Amino acid sequence: MNVNEAIKILKEKGYKATGRRKDILTYFSQEDGYRSAKDLIQYLEKQNEGISFDTIYRNLHLYNEVGILETTELNGEKLFRMNCSNEHHHHFICNLCGRTKEIDVCPMDEVKQMLANYMIEDHKFEIYGLCPACQEA
Incomplete structure (x- = not known):
């Protein structure tokens, strides 16, 4: 999935594609693998000083709920990645x-x-x- 496909899904589900949401999608589209909320915050703080954990977690869980991101758990930490396929894998x-x-x-x-x-x-x-x-x- 790429950023444009993800934005289309957001809009179809009735959510706005804000600049911050696009930044989150861009981050995951560039990463090869699962990343933590902390990884995402470190990336976003370079562009958006003072970004809140609440904003990050709300968006991560929204993206997971609508199928943009998939999740796993490793060493007790929830990790996220761009959904690479709609097929079972x-x-x-x-x-x-x-x-x-x-x-x-x-x-x-x-x-x-x-x-x-x-x-x-x-x-x-x-x-x-x-x-x-x-x-x-």
């Missing part, structure tokens, strides 16, 4: 740099067979480790 996430790589396989077919009498409502499958660049460093 999973990720490898680098523990050092946060880069992600989409994984096209999903273990749910096998799991559904093992849990045939259970009602599965949702799932999340992520693999954590070191990307090739971080292994070399």
